[in-house]
Amino acid sequence: MSARRLATLLPNACSELLGGGQPRTWSALAHSAAALLDDRCRPSTSYSPVEPASGPAVHRYAGTVQAAATSVSQWRKAHTAACPQHGPSCSHNHPRQQQSTADATTGTKPAPRRALTLEEVEKACRGCEKLVKRGGLVCNGCATVQPPDESLSYFELFSLPDSSFDLDPQLLEKRYKQLQWNLHPDKMGHKPAQEREFSAQHASLINLAYSILKSPLSRANYLLALKGVNAGEAFEGTIDDPELLMEVLEAREEVESTDDPVALSQLLARNRKQQEGLVARLSAAFRSGDMAAAVSLTHQLQYVAKLEQEIVKKLPQL
Amino acid sequence: MLASLLPSAASALSSPAVGALPLLAQQLGRRMYHKNVVEHYERPRNVGSFDKSDPDVGTGLVGAPACGDVMKLQIKVDEQGNIVDARFKTFGCGSAIASSSVATEWVKGKSLDEVLKIKNSDIAKHLSLPPVKLHCSMLAEDAIKAAVKDIQAKRNKSATAAA
Numbered sequence: 001m002s003a004r005r006l007a008t009l010l011p012n013a014c015s016e017l018l019g020g021g022q023p024r025t026w027s028a029l030a031h032s033a034a035a036l037l038d039d040r041c042r043p044s045t046s047y048s049p050v051e052p053a054s055g056p057a058v059h060r061y062a063g064t065v066q067a068a069a070t071s072v073s074q075w076r077k078a079h080t081a082a083c084p085q086h087g088p089s090c091s092h093n094h095p096r097q098q099q100s101t102a103d104a105t106t107g108t109k110p111a112p113r114r115a116l117t118l119e120e121v122e123k124a125c126r127g128c129e130k131l132v133k134r135g136g137l138v139c140n141g142c143a144t145v146q147p148p149d150e151s152l153s154y155f156e157l158f159s160l161p162d163s164s165f166d167l168d169p170q171l172l173e174k175r176y177k178q179l180q181w182n183l184h185p186d187k188m189g190h191k192p193a194q195e196r197e198f199s200a201q202h203a204s205l206i207n208l209a210y211s212i213l214k215s216p217l218s219r220a221n222y223l224l225a226l227k228g229v230n231a232g233e234a235f236e237g238t239i240d241d242p243e244l245l246m247e248v249l250e251a252r253e254e255v256e257s258t259d260d261p262v263a264l265s266q267l268l269a270r271n272r273k274q275q276e277g278l279v280a281r282l283s284a285a286f287r288s289g290d291m292a293a294a295v296s297l298t299h300q301l302q303y304v305a306k307l308e309q310e311i312v313k314k315l316p317q318l
Numbered sequence: 319m320l321a322s323l324l325p326s327a328a329s330a331l332s333s334p335a336v337g338a339l340p341l342l343a344q345q346l347g348r349r350m351y352h353k354n355v356v357e358h359y360e361r362p363r364n365v366g367s368f369d370k371s372d373p374d375v376g377t378g379l380v381g382a383p384a385c386g387d388v389m390k391l392q393i394k395v396d397e398q399g400n401i402v403d404a405r406f407k408t409f410g411c412g413s414a415i416a417s418s419s420v421a422t423e424w425v426k427g428k429s430l431d432e433v434l435k436i437k438n439s440d441i442a443k444h445l446s447l448p449p450v451k452l453h454c455s456m457l458a459e460d461a462i463k464a465a466v467k468d469i470q471a472k473r474n475k476s477a478t479a480a481a
Contacts, residue, residue, distance in 0.1 A: 236453050238380045238460040245379045248388050252409045299383040306386030 137183060137202060145188070145195040148202050153226060154209035165223055165286035167213065176210045216279045217305050220286075220298045229291055239299065248303045255311055268311045275304050351412060352446035358416035363423055366405040368392045373476060376469025378461040382453055387414050391421060391461035395469050399430045406461075413451040417441050417458035430466050 125132050127144035138145055155163040158175040180203065188199045212218045239245075255267060278301045285293040351359075367390070368375040374394055381388040387410030394403040404422040408415045420441050425433045438455040441447075447455055 236382075236384055236456075238382050238453075238457050240380050240460070240464055242379060245381045245388050248381065249379070249390060249407070249409070252388065256409075302383050303381070303386050303388070 137179070145183070145191065145198045145202070147198050148205055154213055154222065157206065157209050158213070163223070163226065165216075165219060165283050167219075169214070172210070172213060176206065179206050216275075216282065217298070217301050220282055220294065220301065223286065224291075224295065224298060227291070229295060241296075241299075244300060244303070248307070251307055252310065255307065255314065259314070261316060264311055264315050268308065268315070271304060271308050271311060275301065275308070278304060354420075354445050355412060355416040355447075358419040358445075359412045362415060362419045364403075364405050364419065365407065367407060368394060368403075368405055373472055374469075376465040376467075376472065378464030378466075378468060380457055380460045380464055382410070382414075382457050384453065385410065387411065387454070387457065389414065389418050389457050389461045391418060391458075391465050393425060393433075393465045393469065395430065401425050401428055401430070401433065410457075411451070411454065413445065413447055414454040414457060416445055417447075417454045418461060420444060421458040421462055425462060430470070433462055434466060436462055 124130065125139035125142060125144055125146065127139060127142040130139060130141040132139050132146055136146055153163060158172060158179070160167055160172070160175070183199050183202045183206070185196060185200045185203055188196045191199070212222050255264070258264060258267075278297055282294060282297045282301065285291075285297055368377075370377050370392075372394075374396070376393045376395060378391045378393075379388070387408070389406070389408045389410065391406045392404065393401045396402050404425050406418040406422045408418045421436070424436055424441075436459060438452070438459040441455040441458055442452055445455070
């Protein structure tokens with residue numbers, strides 16, 4: 001609420017405060033009025049208003065007004081006391097005094113409804129103009145669905161504690177379900193078309209992110225891509241690591257040569273165990289920041305995973 | 319099945335434009351493998367292996383981690399440095415198999431210097447590979463280079479050993 005509105009709403013209070021005189025500045029009025037308000041009026045978003053760095057901080061919404069000269073009684077005293085320059089008949093309309101009083105009370109100008117900066121306009125909720133935090137999917141104030149934010153990484157999307165290879169699969173699933181519970185297009189029937197579209201985009205992005213983060217191989221590829229390492233899926237070149245390739249070739253030949261389901265299931269079990277071992281080593285490599293090892297292990301995991309697909313294809317039923 | 323479908327379409331078409339889809343494919347609204355790819359996939363040439371330890375054999379073993387493909391290309395070289403025979407073994411998609419099959423056909427009868435000039439773009443053009451499969455032809459080119467490198471290393475080693 002602006003100071004003007006406050007004044008119109010509380011005329012009696014104002015005249016009482018001012019002791020019959022004219023208000024010095026609207027801001028001074030606002031502070032006095034704010035002193036009367038209790039703490040009911042608090043914003044529900046995480047946005048905290050820009051605080052003046054210097055001088056006594058005045059929160060528009062806070063019930064308390066800090067600074068020595070701004071308690072009501074003190075203000076009254078300051079302004080009804082005899083003016084040192086002109087004696088008791090003076091109406092205290094001295095520009096200099098006014099300014100210093102204003103400065104003393106506010107420090108800098110308070111932050112009422114100022115124009116939002118360009119950056120903030122982009123992030124302000126369309127419905128209610130409250131600022132929505134980066135990555136916010138739905139406005140806290142008016143529950144409007146926000147457009148999807150491309151700059152979020154998948155880890156940030158799910159509010160995971162950190163962007164590392166190790167993650168708790170149960171936490172991931174919990175977050176996924178929470179997000180879809182709030183955002184699924186099926187729940188948006190009553191919303192306008194624009195918001196339904198946003199919700200659909202959100203939901204498909206969340207599905208994609210979930211599937212990528214869930215499988216260790218794709219998670220590793222994604223992490224490498226995040227760190228800007230040219231390897232994994234993004235790497236369109238060829239490798240000639242003779243040991244690895246020879247192993248892969250022999251394994252594939254082994255699978256190719258047999259059609260016996262028993263033998264194939266044994267190979268599958270061995271393959272899955274191999275994958276688990278590789279995942280454990282990958283986790284250690286990412287934790288220690290050894291990117292070269294991470295790249296090499298990701299490649300190995302890629303081949304082993306491909307082999308698993310081939311075995312599964314050959315097995316009659318699974 | 320595809321092969322039986324394509325020859326009829328290929329004979330039926332008379333499209334002058336290079337790279338235009340066969341009429342049947344256009345009507346069906348889907349992309350089909352080029353007949354060369356199908357040919358090399360269903361009747362691959364030169365599948366097999368040589369003995370790796372043979373001093374006249376060069377082995378190129380390359381892989382594409384992005385798709386999990388692996389390709390082995392072997393060449394048999396005579397004393398003058400001409401390739402007399404080639405074999406390949408590829409685990410991968412149809413385009414990768416066709417690319418390596420084409421590579422083994424093209425290297426036969428050429429010298430080691432000549433085969434190094436074979437570019438992946440030539441292979442891709444011969445097979446009309448779509449953009450998403452261009453890395454398969456790259457794999458074939460790298461396999462040829464690796465095989466040549468291997469035989470040269472072997473020859474150098476035997477030369478220095480003899481000297």
